[in-house]
Structure formats: structure tokens, C-alpha cells
Amino acid sequence: MTSYNTVIEPPRLGEPYLLTPGPLTTSWxxxxxxxxxxxxxxxxxxxxxxxxxxxxxxxxxxxxxxxxxxxxxxxxxxxxxxxxxxxxxxxxxxxxxxxxxxxxxxxxxxxxxxxxxxxxxxxxxxxxxxxxxxxxxxxxxxxxxxxxxxxxxxxxxxxxxxxxxxxxxxxxxxxxxxxxxxxxxxxxxxxxxxxxxxxxxxxxxxxxxxxxxxxxxxxxxxxxxxxxxxxxxxxxxxxxxxxxxxxxxxxxxxxxxxxxxxxxxxxxxxDGGVAARGARYTRNRDVMVAGMRDLGFVTLLDNRWLSPIIVTFFCPADGNFIFDRYYELMKQKGFIIYPGKLTVVDSFRVGCIGQMDETVMRQVVAAAKESLAEMGVTDAAPPDAALKERAKLAA
CATH class of the missing domain: 3.40.640.10 (Type I PLP-dependent aspartate aminotransferase-like (Major domain))
Incomplete structure (x- = not known):
């Protein structure tokens, strides 16, 4: 029988991490x-x-x-x-x-x-x-x-x-x-x-x-x-x-x-069952969200409703931000993110599940920072319409 541990191995054969809600990155x-x-x-x-x-x-x-x-x-x-x-x-x-x-x-x-x-x-x-x-x-x-x-x-x-x-x-x-x-x-x-x-x-x-x-x-x-x-x-x-x-x-x-x-x-x-799996995903989310917010990105949800599965971010209002270009830059750095499904404003999603830990999520944030710089995006803040939509959650 295979011997298990909680060490997260990097993808093999040049595969990127899948930052999606599944299919996701699996173990070797x-x-x-x-x-x-x-x-x-x-x-x-x-x-x-x-x-x-x-x-x-x-x-x-x-x-x-x-x-x-x-x-x-x-x-x-x-x-x-x-x-x-x-x-x-x-x-x-x-x-x-x-x-x-x-x-x-x-x-x-x-x-x-x-x-x-x-x-x-x-x-x-x-x-x-x-x-x-x-x-x-x-x-x-x-x-x-x-x-x-x-x-x-x-x-x-x-x-x-x-x-x-x-x-x-x-x-x-x-x-x-x-x-x-x-x-x-x-x-x-x-x-x-x-x-x-x-x-x-x-x-x-x-x-x-x-x-x-x-x-x-x-x-x-x-x-x-x-x-x-x-x-x-x-x-x-x-x-x-x-x-x-x-x-x-x-x-x-x-x-x-x-x-x-x-x-x-x-x-x-x-690895510890549901509790341990949920705890790892929660740490993934917390590290990634904190890092992305530090870059200026805004989450659709406040902390009360954030799941440890996937997080939605508003696209920046900066005219230099083009999602398709951002997607390709992130993929080149080893991370496949997910397009948004919101109907009112543009967004994208970053998954927290799969064979990833908080160390990987710090790499995700670093890749996001580099991608913004390569696109010439100086401000990751969303448009006013996105902030108005977000305010509905607090109402």
C-alpha cells in the first residue's frame, strides 16, 4: 500500500497548477x-x-x-x-x-x-x-x-x-x-x-x-x-x-x-480526513486572499461568506488590464486561473483546492504581482460598479 504524508509535491512534466474548482491538481x-x-x-x-x-x-x-x-x-x-x-x-x-x-x-x-x-x-x-x-x-x-x-x-x-x-x-x-x-x-x-x-x-x-x-x-x-x-x-x-x-x-x-x-x-x-483537508484549503485561501488584497485586488465577498474552495476577485478598472492577457501570463508562470461567472461586472476566480499548500499560494501571489507589472497595471482596484455590487452583501 502507498505510504501517505501531507507533503505537497510540485506538478510533474511541466504541468501548471490548476487553480480551479475541479478538475484540480492531483498527487503523483x-x-x-x-x-x-x-x-x-x-x-x-x-x-x-x-x-x-x-x-x-x-x-x-x-x-x-x-x-x-x-x-x-x-x-x-x-x-x-x-x-x-x-x-x-x-x-x-x-x-x-x-x-x-x-x-x-x-x-x-x-x-x-x-x-x-x-x-x-x-x-x-x-x-x-x-x-x-x-x-x-x-x-x-x-x-x-x-x-x-x-x-x-x-x-x-x-x-x-x-x-x-x-x-x-x-x-x-x-x-x-x-x-x-x-x-x-x-x-x-x-x-x-x-x-x-x-x-x-x-x-x-x-x-x-x-x-x-x-x-x-x-x-x-x-x-x-x-x-x-x-x-x-x-x-x-x-x-x-x-x-x-x-x-x-x-x-x-x-x-x-x-x-x-x-x-x-x-x-x-x-492526511486527517475532512477536518485536515478543510484546514489546508482554509490556509490556502487566507494566505492567497491576504496577498491579493495587498496587491490591491478586491474580493467579491467579505470574510463572512468566503469559502475555502474558490475566491472571486473583481477585475481591475485599469485600462491596461485585459483578462485574457492576464490569464496567459499566469499560465506561463505555472498557474491556471478560472474566468469569472458574474453577470454584472468582470471578475476572475482563484481556486484553493487540490494538491497545493500555503507555500504554493504565496507563489500565486508573486506571479500575480509580476503579471500586473508586465501588463503595466499600476492599480488593481475594481471599477465603482463592482464596489456598488459588493455593497449589496453588507446591506
Whole structure:
């Protein structure tokens, strides 16, 4: 078995660091795990799938025995669609809490599925709150489920899922959580936050590679999901019963991504689990944000709402700043950043997750300083419109 430690190795083969919310920079051990071919029906691969499911459930802590884990082929959006289509009955109705692109994507998914829903769109800057949920559920008794995004990576907001959960269950409804970019670094213990199901992906905080996601749901919900799904391949109930019966995936699994993820899961536990992973990402964020602010950059969010996953910065107002040029300069220095998704003002994002530590984040800040100088940008302050938008958070 591989020996693990918390030493962060630099990327190999001239690879840049991926400062994104996933895919992200992975360890050399995770990459090496993909060098072998696996038979998807073989007993060894069934054992891999079994261990993977067991390890993910163990991350829930107390109450995990009430849940089961169902891996699902495809990108994270495939697993989100599988969760929504399997657990929301065809005659159900959802309240979608959106404050960015991924909440809006859940609403669009429900539209495709023909499921009824109400959308609360808070825009790019504000989190949905428990009071919002209480008010809407009181006004609409037809709503059966609430859909919340744990970390909205289009802005970097860490949403208050605990108060959302309290409001949901106080009204007698059910909560489904898209924890795509948070699970593995931020606790979602069912003993502390009630929910029926969560969804995440291999290439996020557990630091695997793309290829599949997973749904962790209460067994009672899995049993009740029979016949709900709109899809043959995205039927969570069918995948669950088949895996429990045969140990196999129903359709060809991404074998290399699965084995790489198990390697990442073992390292995750050996490094200290969710608490340690979240602490490293938090240090990454704090060091990077402090350095970028020293350069004059302004974050979309104040410290209260900053997640340890990804941070949004406003683009400078300086006429010499052109994002595409800035992106290329940062890439030349070994760092791939992420374009912004805000609709009102220009922005960019810097991820804090993956095989990186605070030493790397100091290098990110140094690269940002050098890139500004090369562009002739003397002031990284944003335009007045950005500051007005930011003020909405404090209102």
C-alpha cells in the first residue's frame, strides 16, 4: 500500500497548477494509480468499488448507517440530474435555491425533467437564508423538496445549509444538497445537518480525477425512489440495487478514474480526513486572499461568506488590464486561473483546492504581482460598479 504524508509535491512534466474548482491538481500517487487496466467485472475491481463506497459513507460520521452510497458514471452534472430525477417524484415540486450558475443549472435540469419547481434566485452576491425558505414553504404547500447548493463556486459563497435544513424540516419538507465542490473538505454530518441526499464528484475536494460522481442518500429514500427516474442510465435506485446485488456497476464504469479515486480516498483519510483537508484549503485561501488584497485586488465577498474552495476577485478598472492577457501570463508562470461567472461586472476566480499548500499560494501571489507589472497595471482596484455590487452583501 502507498505510504501517505501531507507533503505537497510540485506538478510533474511541466504541468501548471490548476487553480480551479475541479478538475484540480492531483498527487503523483493518484496519477500512477491509472497506469493499470482493470476488468470491470473482475473481483478485484468489485472490491475497489466496495471499499470506495464504504470510505465515503464513513465520512458522514454518526448516522452513516442510515445512508448508502451510489457511484454514478459521468460528470458531476450527471449525478445531480440523477439525484433530482430519482428522489423528486414526478408529481412532486421543488424549491430551488440559487445564487449563481449551479443553482440555476438545477432549475434548468428540473425543467428538462418536467418536474414542477419554484426558483428563488438571489443573484450572484447573496446567499439564500433560512427565513427565505420558511416564507416560501409557508406560501406553497405543494413544495415537497428543497434543493440547496453547498458551495456556489460561480461566486465562491459558502451557503448556510444548516439554517436552510432547519427551515426545510420545520416545514415538513425534504432537503437535497448539491455538495459538489465542498464534500470532503467541509463537514456534512447527518447528526448535525439533516438532509435526504447529497451529491458530489470524484474530481473535487477528495482530489481524484474526473469520470464519475456519487450520491449519498438515506436508504429509505433510495427504496422510495423506485420508478421515479426519467432515465435508464441515471436511475439511482436501479444503480443502487444492482450494485448491492452484484457488486458491479450497471454499465461500463470509468475504471481508471475509480481506482485513482480510491487512492485519493486513502490519502484523504491518512492526511486527517475532512477536518485536515478543510484546514489546508482554509490556509490556502487566507494566505492567497491576504496577498491579493495587498496587491490591491478586491474580493467579491467579505470574510463572512468566503469559502475555502474558490475566491472571486473583481477585475481591475485599469485600462491596461485585459483578462485574457492576464490569464496567459499566469499560465506561463505555472498557474491556471478560472474566468469569472458574474453577470454584472468582470471578475476572475482563484481556486484553493487540490494538491497545493500555503507555500504554493504565496507563489500565486508573486506571479500575480509580476503579471500586473508586465501588463503595466499600476492599480488593481475594481471599477465603482463592482464596489456598488459588493455593497449589496453588507446591506
Amino acid at each position: 500517487a493518484v496519477k500512477q494509480a491509472m497506469l493499470r487496466d482493470w476488468g470491470s467485472w473482475d473481483d478485484e475491481f468489485r472490491a475497489v468499488t466496495r471499499e470506495l463506497r464504504t470510505r465515503l459513507l464513513a465520512m458522514l460520521g454518526d448516522g452513516a448507517e442510515e445512508f448508502d452510497c451510489v457511484p454514478m458514471q459521468g460528470s458531476g452534472s450527471f449525478s445531480v440530474e440523477a439525484m433530482l430525477g430519482s428522489f423528486i417524484p414526478r408529481d412532486g415540486k421543488a424549491l430551488v435555491l440559487a445564487n449563481g450558475a449551479y443553482g440555476l443549472r438545477s432549475a434548468e435540469t428540473l425543467r428538462y425533467l418536467g418536474r414542477d419547481f419554484t426558483l428563488l434566485d438571489k443573484g450572484d452576491y447573496l446567499p439564500p437564508r433560512g427565513d427565505d425558505v420558511t416564507r416560501i414553504l409557508a406560501d406553497d404547500p405543494a413544495i415537497t423538496h428543497v434543493i440547496a447548493i453547498h458551495c456556489e463556486t460561480s461566486s465562491g459563497i459558502l451557503n448556510p445549509v444548516e439554517e436552510i435544513s432547519q427551515a426545510t424540516y420545520a416545514a415538513g419538507r425534504k432537503l437535497l444538497i448539491d455538495s459538489m465542490s465542498a464534500f470532503g473538505a467541509i463537514d456534512l454530518k447527518p447528526s448535525e445537518i439533516r438532509y435526504e441526499a447529497l451529491v458530489s464528484s470524484a474530481n473535487k475536494c477528495i482530489e481524484g480525477v474526473p469520470g464519475f460522481g456519487f450520491i449519498i442518500a438515506r436508504k429509505t429514500e433510495l427504496e422510495a425512489a423506485k420508478g421515479n427516474s426519467h432515465s435508464l442510465s441515471l436511475d439511482v435506485h436501479a444503480q443502487w440495487t444492482h450494485m448491492n446485488k452484484s457488486g458491479q456497476w450497471r454499465f461500463t464504469p470509468p475504471t481508471h478514474a475509480v481506482v485513482a479515486f480510491l487512492e485519493a480516498l486513502r490519502a484523504h483519510q491518512a
